[in-house]
Amino acid sequence: MDRSLKLLSFSAAMNVIASPLKPADVVPRPSGASVVEARGLGLTFKTNDGPVQALTDVNLSIGKGEFVSFIGPSGCGKTTFLRVIADLERPTAGTIHVNGMTPEQAREARAYGYVFQAAALYPWRTIEHNVALPLEIMGIGKAEREERIKRTLALVNLSGFEKKFPWQLSGGMQQRASIARALAFDADLLLMDEPFGALDEIVRDHLNEQLLQLWARTNKTICFVTHSIPEAVYLSTRIVVMSPRPGRVTDVIESTLPHERPLDIRETPEFLAIAHRVREGLRAGHSYD
Amino acid sequence: MSAIAAPGAGTGLEPLGLWARLSSGRTLPVLSILLVLIAIWYVAAFSLNAPFQRRLDGESAPGGTLAFVERTLNQAKPTLPSPHQVAQNVLENTFLRKVTSNRSLVYHAGVTLSSTVLGFVLGTTLGILIAVGIVHVVTLERSLMPWIIASQTVPILAVAPMIIVVLAAVGITGLLPKALISTYLSFFPVTVGMVKGLRSPETNHLDLMHTYNASPAQTFWKLRLPASVPFLFASMKVAVAASLVGAIVGELPTGAVAGIGAKLLSGAYYSQTVDMWAALVAGSVVAALLVTLVGIASRVVERAMGARPA
Numbered sequence: 001m002d003r004s005l006k007l008l009s010f011s012a013a014m015n016v017i018a019s020p021l022k023p024a025d026v027v028p029r030p031s032g033a034s035v036v037e038a039r040g041l042g043l044t045f046k047t048n049d050g051p052v053q054a055l056t057d058v059n060l061s062i063g064k065g066e067f068v069s070f071i072g073p074s075g076c077g078k079t080t081f082l083r084v085i086a087d088l089e090r091p092t093a094g095t096i097h098v099n100g101m102t103p104e105q106a107r108e109a110r111a112y113g114y115v116f117q118a119a120a121l122y123p124w125r126t127i128e129h130n131v132a133l134p135l136e137i138m139g140i141g142k143a144e145r146e147e148r149i150k151r152t153l154a155l156v157n158l159s160g161f162e163k164k165f166p167w168q169l170s171g172g173m174q175q176r177a178s179i180a181r182a183l184a185f186d187a188d189l190l191l192m193d194e195p196f197g198a199l200d201e202i203v204r205d206h207l208n209e210q211l212l213q214l215w216a217r218t219n220k221t222i223c224f225v226t227h228s229i230p231e232a233v234y235l236s237t238r239i240v241v242m243s244p245r246p247g248r249v250t251d252v253i254e255s256t257l258p259h260e261r262p263l264d265i266r267e268t269p270e271f272l273a274i275a276h277r278v279r280e281g282l283r284a285g286h287s288y289d
Numbered sequence: 290m291s292a293i294a295a296p297g298a299g300t301g302l303e304p305l306g307l308w309a310r311l312s313s314g315r316t317l318p319v320l321s322i323l324l325v326l327i328a329i330w331y332v333a334a335f336s337l338n339a340p341f342q343r344r345l346d347g348e349s350a351p352g353g354t355l356a357f358v359e360r361t362l363n364q365a366k367p368t369l370p371s372p373h374q375v376a377q378n379v380l381e382n383t384f385l386r387k388v389t390s391n392r393s394l395v396y397h398a399g400v401t402l403s404s405t406v407l408g409f410v411l412g413t414t415l416g417i418l419i420a421v422g423i424v425h426v427v428t429l430e431r432s433l434m435p436w437i438i439a440s441q442t443v444p445i446l447a448v449a450p451m452i453i454v455v456l457a458a459v460g461i462t463g464l465l466p467k468a469l470i471s472t473y474l475s476f477f478p479v480t481v482g483m484v485k486g487l488r489s490p491e492t493n494h495l496d497l498m499h500t501y502n503a504s505p506a507q508t509f510w511k512l513r514l515p516a517s518v519p520f521l522f523a524s525m526k527v528a529v530a531a532s533l534v535g536a537i538v539g540e541l542p543t544g545a546v547a548g549i550g551a552k553l554l555s556g557a558y559y560s561q562t563v564d565m566w567a568a569l570v571a572g573s574v575v576a577a578l579l580v581t582l583v584g585i586a587s588r589v590v591e592r593a594m595g596a597r598p599a
Contacts, residue, residue: 107499110501114496114500116497124516134501167597
């Protein structure tokens, strides 16, 4: 118990550390319950060409219900950071807590749903059976499974496609099915690794809009990796700008956009100002070199 | 639902005439090759059998060249039987004899088929079990794989009699020893194919299981096994043909009682070359039948598993 208290107390402090460039923007989060808490986090891969610093000294606190985007060029460690949260990679320095637990404990507690860049649906399973996969593994009964499949497929607008195999669906629909699969077991944290990166812009706009609606309805915490500035600005409550060699956080930008965001908000001066700041952040991190 | 177009819609596929279907499909090329092979066979049969026919005729050769050719291609014990002799023998011994008769090819094919199938089932099971072990236990991969490869370099013709003799010494005779030789030949392709298949899941698919905190058993049943099915069937096609070879080889040292192998051996003893070739044809037909059956099973299973129709 006292450990979680300690976490709560420094979560506010973390917000200050997370934004060394623009401390004035940081507003201490009133909720205080941080879902992800990284402190001095580093990860060095050993490769044949010597060690590669994928992440160095990442300090970040993500509160409950936030929509945080990670943006930066290839090699900036945004995906690696997501994989560390998911316990798919082990950090080599610093600490990270997910729901106050180690990533491994959080994974064992099934604390998060993960959406990959590719839909990664199992081709031999129909859409409903793909959504059922985590439920089967977690030992959820048949009746409950069917109810949840119905509910989550409705959430991503895929009702009526239960019996289809993945190849019978378009890329966008497949990705929606994979989001439904991540939502099916009701984890409060959703980790999304460039989920719309392989889709064309029209489909992407549509899915961004749907994702925002879904976030509003479910009150989940979402960590979203992207390399699209408009996407990051449109979706997020907070944008983490990252930079490569070594992978690090160079800026954290609070979005001032309202919660209600129609697609044409992207033409407002406010939106463009935030996008400009993200671009500046990327430039400051030498991302354009 | 309307988002999904019917496959093949609007591609202008119309029903084709018989000739168009023959030439666009595989039938015509396969038939052409068959005709060429038969022609070569006739030429070879004539040139191989002609010297003996000349000696047989001696000075008093009746008739002209045509009659000579006809006699050459219809010897009782030719060096190389001509196609029509083999075809006639096969038809006679397949359709005109009782199935229980010792001369019936159906009877002999049945004997070989039963040990082939038993050996194939045992071999496939063994192959899958070894593959599962190799994929899950590092020690097994290092220790077992070299032996498995070495096992296939041993000439089966040398091993087969030993297996038969050793098993007979401990009182095991009949179907099982022959089936075990089939097993010996058929487990190998299945092991190699299944190891590849069980390791075929993409990193994403494996990571997904990891995020669900799935147990190794769950990962096996829900990911590795279904992913390996196409590999399993591909290797089973090879294995079933190898099983048949094993069964035929296994029949040779049993004293040539029954089976296609026995038929081949007795044909060789008594210079019944036509019988030998007929037995070979019967063996090929059985092999084609088995491979086709595995192919059909593969298509049925893969269709049920949502494979995109080709």
